Amino acid sequence: MRSPRPTVLWLLFTLAACAWLGWSLARPRAAVFLPGPSSDGHHQIEAACHLCHTPFAGVAQEACLDCHAEELERAGDSHAAAVFSDPRNAADLAKLDVRLCVTCHMEHQPEITAAMGLTLPRDFCVHCHADIADERPTHMDFAPATCASGGCHNFHDNRNLHQDFLARHGAGGAATFEGSLPTGEAWIAVDLGERAPLSAVDADSPGNAAPELAEAWASSAHAASGIACSDCHGGGADWSDRPRRDVCASCHEAESTGFLAGRHGMRLAADLEPMSPADARLPMRPEAASRTLDCGACHEPHGVDVRVAAVDACLECHADDHSTAYAESPHADAWQAELSGEAAPGSGASCASCHLPRTETRLGGAPRIVVQHNQNDNLRPNEKMLRDVCMNCHSLAFSLDALADRELIRRNFRGQPARHVESVDMVPSLADGP
């Protein structure tokens, strides 16, 4: 019997390889096609190539903006693409086309990827600002690579770093004072109408429901607001033991939107399997590896004690130095004093106080409290948390120094800043004295 010709074998191999690659591409997790590890910001969704890549057209700018446009607008983007669309910037754009995200943020290149996904050398500002010392002699001795590394400037978000803000908030004052963070119940956008508070006897769950669940519900904010079991679980034949996330979002829309925009919910936003601590790049507790992240991961769905979600829920998973140092931090002491009633509401600082802060906003002219559930919203760069968080209890100068001190952050702010951010000293009105 004659052996198959090499050409036939080659064709069979090629067909098999194509079939395998095609099958892989059609699967939700097309990891085989990854050209390299993704940045920290995108690794959770790296197997969903279509989120960023357009077939045969590379990475479209719109793909970046689909997720990041709203945040950039809110940040008052200092380098917004529309600013540079004016043709007078053509010479600058020839050096660095900052209208395109991929100019500074390339993916799958871990060897050149720095914090915040930056893939340019850190002195990239010099391309357009080489003559900054002519305008501001105070900048004469600064190395170009330090513009964004010293707590002075960010490329996109300078809301808390611009000169007027420093001038208004930077002068003198105690490093720490008796302030308080926003308190109060989060605002629900949905009009629930007039509802009487409910108690345990009002539980309309099926007869086989665990009594401890009804008991927990009866003492919750849900029962106090007249939300019955069937409002979340469905009534009669529609009863579901595990309501979908959409049910939570139907009342807690702002919280859900924030959750889906952050590291905890971005996979769900992309229709992928929920994030799990096992897939995290930060150190996590081994016993939490099999958990998955949805609303119920942090909020016990019947008790709904937000104090649990503020610290305990975080530390059930997070095991990095900053997290494990929290218990010994001055923030934790203040939080415990607040919980025990020894200190005023808002005087303590939980994990959520900083990473999922209560923010005051104005909707329809009335002040409202909204809990930001995107844990990344005020990080990267961390100066984003100055205004809504730190400066409620600390001076601007102290806060800038603390946020620039990586070792102090690792110790969860136990101690004093060892760094000093000079920008406050450079503001003309402050340098010249009152």
Place this chain on the structure above:
Amino acid sequence: MRLRTPFPPWTSRGVVSALTLAAVVILNGAVTACGGSTEATGSPGIPPEAMADAIHHVLESDRTVYARHVVNRLQDEEGVIAASEQWEDDRALPLPAQMFRMSAQLTAEKTDRVSYALLSPWPINSRNAPRTEAEEAGLESVAADPSKPFYGTETLGDTEYFTAVYADIAVSPACVTCHNAHADSPRDDFELGDTMGGVVVRIALD
């Protein structure tokens, strides 16, 4: 979350958006007439000088309306709300010059055929200093004779533009006071009626 002003939207972004929309509608229609309708209508088209003049009339009128009937009325006459450079932090009205820049930015998001900018040899923000030869020549020209616009052409990137520069005159005490007092202003001796800079209008020619 962004802080929302307690005042109705027409007092800030709403005004900017409405004025910008009006400007863009006019600009788009006019630019189309300027560049491409000869064959369909038999019209010879609008010379770029006339086109730039028309655009400048719209821009100048919009800013005057905003300054007079929004800022001046609500801040100085009725004391309803202040205008501030840090208008978001202060829950205040944007300054007229900021309104102008914001509308220029919105226009840039809609078209790359027309652009405009408010520039000065003495800018508060150095990014608003002249950067091209035409801008420098234009600002010098309107400073010497504010009544006469400067016209020229220039190639930026790979596109040829018709560039017009119009004098920007200090018509309100608020302009002079703010510029003279600002920490970043290179001049503190502006007087009412001085030429503080120029409005640069560009039209793509190819």
